[in-house]
Amino acid sequence: MNTLSKTAPKIAPKIALGTWSWGAGFAGGDQVFGNHLSDAQMQAVFDVAVQADLNLWDTAAVYGMGSSETALGAQIRRHLQSHRRDSLLISTKFTPQIADAQSATPVADMLAQSCERLGTDSVDLYWVHNPTDLNRWTSQFVPLLKSGKIKGFGVSNHNLEQIKLVNDTLAKAGCRIAAVQNHYSLLYRASEHAGILDYCQANGITFFAYMVLEQGALSGRYNSQNPLPEGSGRAESYNKVLPQLQTLTDAMQQIGARHQANAAQIAIAWAIAKGTLPLIGATKPQHVSDAAAAAAIVLTTEEIATLERLAEQTGVDTKGAWEPEMA
Structure with a gap:
């Protein structure tokens, strides 16, 4: 029997909110997204999310080298001054590349540092951020699971073979993977084609889809005349392909009009229709409100087929340099 069946977090929200862009500095939001968020702006985003019953927050130790978690x-x-801890689901990540090579317990060490920055004694989901030194770290998550320091364990940026290996290793200790977090969007469906979505569904694993909006390129807000912010990592990646995306984003806007929604909400609704939990970057209150409303949109089979056909016709491949081959 799974020893974690009573302690693994019940992931209820249809949407998770990401705070990669809340950090600054190396691998932070200012460099990657061109964002510079003030404390007041982040507070406004958080408060709108609470009001919309979106309580699942995702970050990582490496985002801005701790500044996103901070x-x-x-x-x-601030929230816990007037609310119970279980009113939030907190998700963060162990990133192998920044582990302390001199420590005998680098996973527990990084978790402790994350918890201190996050203001909590435990986290609801703790991930291994990528498959660097695959399976080397897996056993170190087991005592953290059994002690309740983490309620659920996940793997991110892993392909199907890697996911199965980690899950088989955990099973020997009476544990299991609770969630998988991979890049998944209309433009990048490798996890679907490789059978990862099917594996997750068959094994009760929640699939978190990150980059559903492709860092804004599928939001409908950007085009050749209005490109992404120059000087940011996302501008370098996407501005050159915006002309190829125009037909797709136009169709997303047209489908959105039928549902009283915008293009970004259609991208989110599509990801939900595919059985995934979209992870949406939260930088403005309107982004949060739109995401919450998107959870109620039900796309038709024909609309889904149209979106996927036009996405394939773009010829755009958004696989990240950090991602392994999924198949």
Whole structure:
């Protein structure tokens, strides 16, 4: 029997909110997204999310080298002054590349540092961020699961073979993977084609879809005349392909009009229709409100087929340099 069946988090929200863009500095939101969020802006985003019953927040130790966790932690501490800890689901990640090579317990060490920044004694989901030194870290998550320091364990940026290996290793200790977090969007469906979505569904694993909006390129807000912010990592990646995306984003807007929604909400609704839990970057209150409303949109089979056909016709491949081959 799974020893974690009573402690693994019940992931209820249809949408998770990401705070990668809340950090600054190396691998932070200013460099990657061209964002510079103030404390007041982050507070406004957090408060709108609470009001919309979106309580699942995702970050990582490496985002801005701890600054994303620190920024989110400020909002968590404020929230917990008047709310119970279980009113939030907190998700963060162990990133192998920044592990302390001199420590005998690098996973527990990084978790402790994350918890201190986040203002919590435990996290609801703790991930291994990528398959670097695959399976080397898996056993170190087991005592953290059994002690309740983490309620559920996930793997991110892993292909199907890697996911199965980690899950088989955990099973020997009476544990299991609770969630998988991979890049998944209309433009990048590798996890679907490789059978990862089917594996997750068959094994009760929640699939978190990140980059559903492709860092804004599928939001409908950007085109050749209005490109993404110059000087940011996303501008370098996407501005050159915006002309190829125009037909797709136009169709997303047209489908959105039928549902009283915008293009970004259609991208989110599509990801939900595919059985995934979209992870949406939260930088403005309107982004959060739109995401919450998107959860209620039900696309038709024909609309889904149209979106997928036009996405394939773009010829755009958005696989990240950090991602392994999924098949």
